[in-house]
Amino acid sequence: MAHLQLADGVLNYQIDGPADAPVLVLSNSLGTDLGMWDTQIPLWSEHLRVLRYDTRGHGASLVTAGPYSIEQLGRDVLALLDGLDIQKAHFVGLSMGGLIGQWLGINAGERLHSLTLCNTAAKIGSDEVWNPRIDTVLKGGQQAMVALRDASIARWFTPGFAQTQPEQAQRICQMLAQTTPEGYAANCAAVRDADYREHVQRIQVPTLIVAGTEDVVTTPEHGRFMQAAIQGADYVDFPAAHLSNVEIGERFSRRVLDFLLAH
Template structure:
């Protein structure tokens, strides 16, 4: 296992793929860890040096006092790049990872080559929704994480995919039950407070926006909004719920690779 030392603790990461290849950073969704990208690694490492990490509060990374902010999580990415001597990289983030990508595109574009934001929006949900979830998780701890895991199958995957791939769906949703309640609640605060609707036009790097047709968490309308406000942004949509990278699998990977390799 590899870790980068931040001021407050360690950030867990994995670096795979050919040395000298362009670096592609993968950023996980709320309630998962870097293994949510496992299905993409064989295809991505054919072309890229893939750097994936557990967002603060998730997996094996540090858990600090919350609430967090997307700026804080974005600066963690910059610290990771700095520690590994990586000046510029492609970035692909899903859901909360897509919010981190938007922040990087707005505030640290000099560190990015190309940007992919998936199953996300410039603003996700309402404060009331996030506050009630934070309250439940901090009150009920691990029991709340198990309840969220059980409810997440319907949010993260379409019913037909979950029925046809129960083992794969369980592997992903089990990540949620294993997430630190304190870390999860702190990240909920980051998502709650993020709103990039007035800043998207500041993103100047080539951008691809990916949506899932059946995504009730971040519906395609939010992805269309991002595309329409980022000059020249491309758009792709797959039959999927919230975790389109898992459900669309090879089609998702192929579309991302095609975009990142474009001249």
């Protein structure tokens, strides 16, 4: 683990893989940390220099006053690239990380070799979904985060995976329980306010869309919308719920790696 000093705090990151390989940036989902990508690291770091980080408000990164915006989180990524003297990178983001990827593709495409948008949408949820959740965690504190953890297993994983891989499901969901209420709420607001439905067509870098057929949060229809809007975008779906990288594991890793190596 290492830290990059930003103007208002530190961004926690980790690098794996050969120093001379192309850089791949991984961006976590809401309520998780860089450990959500552990399954992918052994394979991907054979071929790429993998840079993963804790999004502001998560893990060991800075927690500043909210609300945040996806633009703010995207600029954190650019600051990380600049701080490590990385001119261009591949980017893989899941859910909220996929929103950050969309912002980068729209606004900083010259910094990207490729873009992989996993289990995400151009618009995720509504005020009616996000505002009560923000209120609940700010009023309930860490106890509310524990309650969210217990409710998230059904949202993040299919019943079959949760039953056959309970340790893996619990490991990921425990990240949510350990997220600060202030950081979580600030990021909820960023997701709530992001709407790229009229902007994703401006993405011009090679793009792969990954969806889960059992994902009720960001559905295959959301993925197909982005594929249709982004010229030349590839699409794949897996029999998974919201965290397809964890649930599908090796097949997910190899399909995304094939795309990355092609670009």
